[in-house]
Amino acid sequence: MDATTQKPLKLLLLGGTSESTRLAKAVAQMPGVAAVLSLAGRTRKAAPSPVPVRVGGFGGVDGLAHYLVQNGVDIVVDATHPFAAQISNHAIAACTKAKVPLLAIERPPWQRTDRDIWIEHATVEDAIAALPDAPSTVFSALGRSAIPLLCAKPQHRYVIRVVDPSAPPAELPEAVIISARGPFRTEDDIALFREYRIARVLAKNSGGDAAYSKIAAARALQLPVHIVKRPDIAKRHTVTTSDEALSWIAHHHASRTKRGV
Ligand code: NAP
Numbered sequence: 001m002d003a004t005t006q007k008p009l010k011l012l013l014l015g016g017t018s019e020s021t022r023l024a025k026a027v028a029q030m031p032g033v034a035a036v037l038s039l040a041g042r043t044r045k046a047a048p049s050p051v052p053v054r055v056g057g058f059g060g061v062d063g064l065a066h067y068l069v070q071n072g073v074d075i076v077v078d079a080t081h082p083f084a085a086q087i088s089n090h091a092i093a094a095c096t097k098a099k100v101p102l103l104a105i106e107r108p109p110w111q112r113t114d115r116d117i118w119i120e121h122a123t124v125e126d127a128i129a130a131l132p133d134a135p136s137t138v139f140s141a142l143g144r145s146a147i148p149l150l151c152a153k154p155q156h157r158y159v160i161r162v163v164d165p166s167a168p169p170a171e172l173p174e175a176v177i178i179s180a181r182g183p184f185r186t187e188d189d190i191a192l193f194r195e196y197r198i199a200r201v202l203a204k205n206s207g208g209d210a211a212y213s214k215i216a217a218a219r220a221l222q223l224p225v226h227i228v229k230r231p232d233i234a235k236r237h238t239v240t241t242s243d244e245a246l247s248w249i250a251h252h253h254a255s256r257t258k259r260g261v
Helices: 018-028 060-070 085-098 124-129 144-150 186-195 213-221 242-259
Strands: 009-014 033-039 053-055 075-078 102-105 117-121 137-140 157-162 176-179 200-204 224-228
Touching: 009 018, 009 085, 009 242, 018 033, 018 242, 060 085, 075 085, 075 242, 085 102, 102 242, 117 124, 124 144, 124 200, 124 224, 137 144, 144 157, 186 213, 200 213, 213 224
Parallel strands: 009 033, 009 075, 033 053, 075 102, 117 224, 137 157, 137 200, 157 176, 200 224
Antiparallel strands: none
């Protein structure tokens, strides 16, 4: 069988990050690879994708394993956010069950420098609980799901950056919601923090370049950052960049071509 008559290598790309967007663009150019990008559907308007997109949960481990088998998926790349632990753990279990090779892109966490004022926390709830009692203005980059949790400390004025616009909750009438999608620039975040007189920052240790600006801006202004550590994810095969993931996909494609499958 020659390469042109072979069935394409079916790739399921679990996305929702800048890495998945980059990887989708690259695999769209790879002949012989048929990729589907899977999104949870949390944001109203997803970034444009050059490959077909499916939206919504699979229905747990069994649902994902069923999807893999039903759709003849050959390989899975988990390019979800480091804090999306549930889907990542589901992917490990489902790929084991369906005997489908899995690779995860795991960007390294940000490292504290000598000039950073970081207070590390195990969970988002712990980070919010650790805010001081005296009222101040707090920048939250914890995401939309954390907005209700901020009500635990209603004395603060929150400036909340999220992808989709929304109204602040009734318990936080003074909160400002800034709707924006990264990448962000350090100089812009310094200006934003100055404009709103931000006193401290709430952030997840997401890693990567696109959202690092708030960390660099806090350092420049010597603001404390309440930073949430990564959740645990079971052991899996990982790389740190979408380029390395692309090589892994190319390797699977080449070995399949060699076998003439
Ligand atoms: P999560 O807690 O790990 O996942 C919750 C459930 O949402 C999963 O069990 C799965 O439902 C569904 N799901 C998650 N990602 C999916 C995907 N890519 N395709 C299909 N279904 C998916 O995830 P999360 O923290 O809510 O994050 C949701 C999405 O937003 C992720 O795709 C992630 O990449 C992106 N994101 C998350 C963060 C963050 O801070 N958590 C930040 C930026 C982007 P079923 O069990 O029904 O399959």
